Amino acid sequence: MAERMLQFTKVSRAMPKKRSAKERAEDFREIYGEFSPDAAKAQASRCSQCGVPFCQQGCPLQNNIPDWLKLAAEDRLEEAWRVSSATNNMPEICGRICPQDRLCEGICTIEQSGHGTVTIGSVEKYITDTAWAEGWIQPIKPPRERTQSAGIIGAGPGGLAAAEQLRRKGYQVTVYDAYDRGGGLLMYGIPGFKLEKDVVERRIHHLEASGISFRFNTRIGADMSLADLREQHDTVLIATGVYAAKDLKCPGVGAEGVLPALDYLTASNRVDLGDTVEAYDAGVLNAEGKRVVVIGGGDTAMDCVRTAIRQGAKSVTCLYRRDRVNMPGSQREVQNAEEEGVVFEWLANPEAIIDSKGGKVKAVRASRMKLGEPDASGRQSPVKTGETFDVKADMVIKALGFDPEDLPALFNETSLTVNRWGAVRVDYATLETSLPGVYAAGDIVRGASLVVWAIKDGRDAAEAMHKAMRAAEAAAKVAAE
Ligand code: FAD
Ligand code: SF4
Numbered sequence: 001m002a003e004r005m006l007q008f009t010k011v012s013r014a015m016p017k018k019r020s021a022k023e024r025a026e027d028f029r030e031i032y033g034e035f036s037p038d039a040a041k042a043q044a045s046r047c048s049q050c051g052v053p054f055c056q057q058g059c060p061l062q063n064n065i066p067d068w069l070k071l072a073a074e075d076r077l078e079e080a081w082r083v084s085s086a087t088n089n090m091p092e093i094c095g096r097i098c099p100q101d102r103l104c105e106g107i108c109t110i111e112q113s114g115h116g117t118v119t120i121g122s123v124e125k126y127i128t129d130t131a132w133a134e135g136w137i138q139p140i141k142p143p144r145e146r147t148q149s150a151g152i153i154g155a156g157p158g159g160l161a162a163a164e165q166l167r168r169k170g171y172q173v174t175v176y177d178a179y180d181r182g183g184g185l186l187m188y189g190i191p192g193f194k195l196e197k198d199v200v201e202r203r204i205h206h207l208e209a210s211g212i213s214f215r216f217n218t219r220i221g222a223d224m225s226l227a228d229l230r231e232q233h234d235t236v237l238i239a240t241g242v243y244a245a246k247d248l249k250c251p252g253v254g255a256e257g258v259l260p261a262l263d264y265l266t267a268s269n270r271v272d273l274g275d276t277v278e279a280y281d282a283g284v285l286n287a288e289g290k291r292v293v294v295i296g297g298g299d300t301a302m303d304c305v306r307t308a309i310r311q312g313a314k315s316v317t318c319l320y321r322r323d324r325v326n327m328p329g330s331q332r333e334v335q336n337a338e339e340e341g342v343v344f345e346w347l348a349n350p351e352a353i354i355d356s357k358g359g360k361v362k363a364v365r366a367s368r369m370k371l372g373e374p375d376a377s378g379r380q381s382p383v384k385t386g387e388t389f390d391v392k393a394d395m396v397i398k399a400l401g402f403d404p405e406d407l408p409a410l411f412n413e414t415s416l417t418v419n420r421w422g423a424v425r426v427d428y429a430t431l432e433t434s435l436p437g438v439y440a441a442g443d444i445v446r447g448a449s450l451v452v453w454a455i456k457d458g459r460d461a462a463e464a465m466h467k468a469m470r471a472a473e474a475a476a477k478v479a480a481e
């Protein structure tokens with residue numbers, strides 16, 4: 001083992017430099033900088049090269065983390081990038097937005113021994129950002145072109161990962177997306193302060209240059225049918241994500257100024273991309289000068305509160321019905337939001353939206369909660385204490401999560417089976433749906449999840465689609481003989 005490794009007792013854990021809260025509230029740029037080459041080497045060298053690397057078990061992609069940390073510590077960055085990109089289609093994106101505290105870094109052995117986890121995500125980002133800068137990432141040239149084709153519905157991380165894997169094997173791949181740009185929630189959900197948009201665009205351009213066709217502004221079920229796609233392609237992947245927002249159930253929810261989170265975030269991301277958004281210009285989807293209340297405790301809620309800060313809100317309050325420890329969002333993001341001036345009302349459940357005579361939102365009435373007995377999921381259920389309080393508001397954002405859309409109805413395919421929440425049912429060995437030759441990946445199978453899981457599904461589905469197409473090709477050859 002290189003002497004460079006096992007430095008965790010001498011080198012302290014450090015993240016790349018974070019911009020001050022004041023400075024970052026002024027724009028939508030990412031808040032963390034890049035490691036210097038020396039800092040990246042030093043941080044990578046903290047890894048103890050565990051014989052049983054728990055970090056790898058914590059990564060949904062089973063990334064070969066100890067190997068690329070060792071190569072990075074030895075300044076062998078091109079090799080580090082090759083190892084890292086062998087299991088991940090967008091390491092620089094995962095390095096930025098995976099909730100590492102719940103995945104790879106959350107179970108790093110040296111953290112368990114009290115030394116602070118290896119900063120795996122930041123090193124991963126550094127390696128692939130370097131690969132882009134050095135020109136090591138070049139358009140894919142498959143060893144041979146195949147005539148069979150795949151139609152992929154959805155240009156989010158699940159669809160893009162599958163498209164890339166299939167293209168690498170030489171298939172003709174077309175990605176269809178309802179939006180005008182690729183990336184799915186990477187482009188229109190997650191704000192620039194976590195993931196700058198040119199990082200996503202760079203990936204899309206790379207896939208285009210690799211021979212993958214994109215058909216934007218094409219909603220399957222409206223502009224084209226699933227049956228058309230099955231006719232045109234040898235195999236089809238459904239990677240449409242989940243977009244039916246869960247609604248708030250309390251009196252007054254129809255008041256003016258009560259908004260769904262994704263409308264709000266998409267408008268902000270579009271403005272950041274230079275698009276004109278009328279509802280933003282008219283002030284409907286712009287928090288400037290307003291008292292904003294965001295309801296929810298997940299990643300979406302965290303992105304809304306921090307977007308409102310950047311838009312110049314007068315005050316931003318987040319209401320969540322459980323406590324800080326039991327919130328689903330990343331603790332790192334809560335800390336960032338607090339630094340930026342967001343006020344958290346933990347154990348607070350909305351009871352009513354109070355509006356003015358003109359129907360405009362004026363305040364949110366909330367019940368103070370306490371944690372009671374654990375529910376079926378093992379989490380303690382919040383119960384009312386009997387105390388209520390009001391938070392003044394000019395804008396209320398509902399960030400309560402998402403359900404799948406009714407795909408059998410949208411696709412006019414009643415034989416596409418879904419579970420009771422509406423997620424597409426698949427054979428977990430192959431990710432094939434109830435429709436032969438049609439596969440599914442990402443949030444539409446799992447329910448609202450994470451980018452890294454969508455990538456994992458996209459890769460697994462691509463492998464199964466490849467096997468099925470090879471089998472069909474072999475069968476056709478035998479039949480022709
Ligand atoms: P999506 O990314 O949703 O992409 C689906 C694509 O399918 C979209 O482009 C959509 O336009 C297209 N589509 C849908 N229906 C059709 C149709 N009928 N025809 C054609 N195209 C269609 N995860 C993290 O790991 N880290 C984070 O920090 C994080 N932050 C998040 C913040 C927000 C605000 C949200 C909403 C989610 C966040 N997530 C985060 C979750 C993550 O974005 C998703 O788990 C991931 O994007 C799912 O990928 P996907 O490919 O399944 O779907
Ligand atoms: Fe960690 Fe995500 Fe990278 Fe896996 S993909 S090593 S979970 S940051």
Ligand code: SF4
Pocket residue numbers: 046047048049050053054055056065066107108109110118120
């Ligand atoms: Fe290195 Fe931590 Fe992984 Fe062990 S668990 S190999 S110390 S990153």
